[in-house]
Amino acid sequence: MKDKSAWAIEISELVKEYGSIRAVDHISFKIPFGVIFAFLGPNGAGKTTTVEMLECLRTPSSGTASVLGLNIAKDQNEIRKRIGVLPQEFNTFDRLTVRESLKYYAMMYEKARDVDELISSVDLVDKANTQYKNLSGGLKQRVGVAIALVNDPQIVFLDEPTEGLDPKARRGVWEIITKLRDEGKTVFLTTHYMEEAETLADIVAIILDGKIRAMDTTTNLINNHGCQTKLVVHGGGAGAFEALRRWRGTELSDSDVIVPLRDKKDLTKIVDLLDQRQIAFDELEMKKPSLEDVFLDLTATNWEGVS
Amino acid sequence: MLIFGAIFSGGNVQYELAVQNKDGSDISFAFINAVNSTNAFKVHMVNASENADAYIKSNRISGMLIVPQGFGNQVQHNLALGATRPSTAVQMNPTTTSATNASALNATRVSSSSSQAQSNNTNATPAAVILKVDQSSTSAPVISGVLSSIANGFNSQLTGSTQIVGVENQQVLSSQFKYIDFFVPGIIGLTVLTTGVLGTVGTNTQYRNNGILRKLATTPLGKSEWIISKMLYQTVVIFISAALIIVVAKLVYNVTVVPNVVTLLLLFVGTICFTGIGMIIARFVKDEDAANAAASAVTFPMLFLAGTFIPLETMPDYLQTIAKFLPLTYLNYGLRDAMILGDTASALYNMAIVLIAGAIFFVIGSIITDWREGG
Numbered sequence: 001m002k003d004k005s006a007w008a009i010e011i012s013e014l015v016k017e018y019g020s021i022r023a024v025d026h027i028s029f030k031i032p033f034g035v036i037f038a039f040l041g042p043n044g045a046g047k048t049t050t051v052e053m054l055e056c057l058r059t060p061s062s063g064t065a066s067v068l069g070l071n072i073a074k075d076q077n078e079i080r081k082r083i084g085v086l087p088q089e090f091n092t093f094d095r096l097t098v099r100e101s102l103k104y105y106a107m108m109y110e111k112a113r114d115v116d117e118l119i120s121s122v123d124l125v126d127k128a129n130t131q132y133k134n135l136s137g138g139l140k141q142r143v144g145v146a147i148a149l150v151n152d153p154q155i156v157f158l159d160e161p162t163e164g165l166d167p168k169a170r171r172g173v174w175e176i177i178t179k180l181r182d183e184g185k186t187v188f189l190t191t192h193y194m195e196e197a198e199t200l201a202d203i204v205a206i207i208l209d210g211k212i213r214a215m216d217t218t219t220n221l222i223n224n225h226g227c228q229t230k231l232v233v234h235g236g237g238a239g240a241f242e243a244l245r246r247w248r249g250t251e252l253s254d255s256d257v258i259v260p261l262r263d264k265k266d267l268t269k270i271v272d273l274l275d276q277r278q279i280a281f282d283e284l285e286m287k288k289p290s291l292e293d294v295f296l297d298l299t300a301t302n303w304e305g306v307s
Numbered sequence: 308m309l310i311f312g313a314i315f316s317g318g319n320v321q322y323e324l325a326v327q328n329k330d331g332s333d334i335s336f337a338f339i340n341a342v343n344s345t346n347a348f349k350v351h352m353v354n355a356s357e358n359a360d361a362y363i364k365s366n367r368i369s370g371m372l373i374v375p376q377g378f379g380n381q382v383q384h385n386l387a388l389g390a391t392r393p394s395t396a397v398q399m400n401p402t403t404t405s406a407t408n409a410s411a412l413n414a415t416r417v418s419s420s421s422s423q424a425q426s427n428n429t430n431a432t433p434a435a436v437i438l439k440v441d442q443s444s445t446s447a448p449v450i451s452g453v454l455s456s457i458a459n460g461f462n463s464q465l466t467g468s469t470q471i472v473g474v475e476n477q478q479v480l481s482s483q484f485k486y487i488d489f490f491v492p493g494i495i496g497l498t499v500l501t502t503g504v505l506g507t508v509g510t511n512t513q514y515r516n517n518g519i520l521r522k523l524a525t526t527p528l529g530k531s532e533w534i535i536s537k538m539l540y541q542t543v544v545i546f547i548s549a550a551l552i553i554v555v556a557k558l559v560y561n562v563t564v565v566p567n568v569v570t571l572l573l574l575f576v577g578t579i580c581f582t583g584i585g586m587i588i589a590r591f592v593k594d595e596d597a598a599n600a601a602a603s604a605v606t607f608p609m610l611f612l613a614g615t616f617i618p619l620e621t622m623p624d625y626l627q628t629i630a631k632f633l634p635l636t637y638l639n640y641g642l643r644d645a646m647i648l649g650d651t652a653s654a655l656y657n658m659a660i661v662l663i664a665g666a667i668f669f670v671i672g673s674i675i676t677d678w679r680e681g682g
Contacts, residue, residue, distance in 0.1 A: 055525050057524055057525065077527060081527050085522070085525035087518055087521045087525065088518070089517075089518050091522070092522065093519065105526065108527055108528045109526070109527060
């Protein structure tokens, strides 16, 4: 059978064009089974277009891709039976209860999970008989995840699953995503939250302007892209900035001074210098490099400008 | 405003009038010429051997003037006798859509007050032409009145002042129907139209804009299954609505409409047709508010131009021509045929027209509805 493929997803030279605009530009990568794969990129980078081609919602302009060893151009019906999808800005029927919604979608599949067991798995037992329209944003996303799992899929596509959620609700969704990996499912997570990808993902790919800029494990991405540990002198102000600016890359952010550390001895030198010049500050903080740093380094984009 | 203006300010209205001359005398032709010369009527001559009731029913005409055999001889006889006041008779067709005069419809035979046989001479038999018209129609009093005036003018020409010729009003069929009986099928037609078009447009645009269609498209559910399920849902809604309308009409107005299998088929076929139109609108107008406005722009004129509330024959010719191209016109006709007249053949004929239109709209709507790439 085709799902004996070594890869959960294989993409080769995939292209999607809308008129003269190339939204996805010859991307190629492979995703193994049983991992959380985070697909990162700013809005308009080509994330959702790529995902929707894999979900058989859009037809590629060229290139090939397979999901569970099934060709997205030829085996669409079979793929739809075996994947779970939480679309971007998920919604379902307002007046159906959680249980009714799950039963509705369960009827579309030859084999479906037990609805009550599914409700329990996403911690919605108390809300099982609540209409969808009366749920909070976080609970609605849980319903969306539950619907995506109703056919017990081998691959789950989650497109911006925590968009617009408060931190508590976001953590709740993260727990569910982690549990999916523990159950052996492959999760294709599309997000523009760096923290989310860093916390959850085993493998991260960064797409910009339709091209894959980097793909690796989170640790390797951080290590391989030369991001440095930084020292933050909180409350140091202009005085500290003047004293420390000889360290290349030093920045003044409000009253904080951020100094890239290229050498382990740099920390001692900086503390001594601040002491010698009697420059006042609130506290010192060592900031390890993050996926966000990698992303900013790769895209050379101010993250504030990316929604 | 433009629609109502067009309907009600149509200028000189000509009423369709079938004329059957069973007499063939010079006097009968003279009378018909007098009718024709008024320009009030668009006269269609009908073969003398035609069955008048059947002709009226199958051709959906508001009025038919019959000059009976012996008319000419009777006029000559009355002239010879001297002063005579012959009767006039009018027959009405309850099958037309122009049903507005409820009280008149209750009468099985209505005598024209202006021309009732009031012979002062007991030896004289009135020379009566027969006018069969739909008493429920707003045009009935007008047709009857104009013909009475023509008869009076004809009398004046023959004798100066004495009434020799009159018009006898008759209904086509004995009928216990009231205006509300004719109105109910129109209301049901309206329900089919609005539920089909507005329901489909509203659902499709809302589901597309809030992402439900996108989610459904990721499941094994096919587009055709989705469209058919929505159409069946609309049909159920329409069946329930029609049942409620009929129940209320029976309880409150004691209507005599009789829904049957043909009625159900008509409702189903109408649903297909208007769901198809709704799908086409929803495909091209993405915004929910704009789509509803576009749907209203299609349904509202159709509502009034298809004779749902306003008799078609009271509208100007060009609007009547437009009405012939509206599927709702035939749905209304079909529902009235099926529910009131029990004319299954005519109902099936109208249903076939709605079905053809519906098949075209539904196929186009289904093809252009793209819930994956376009959605």
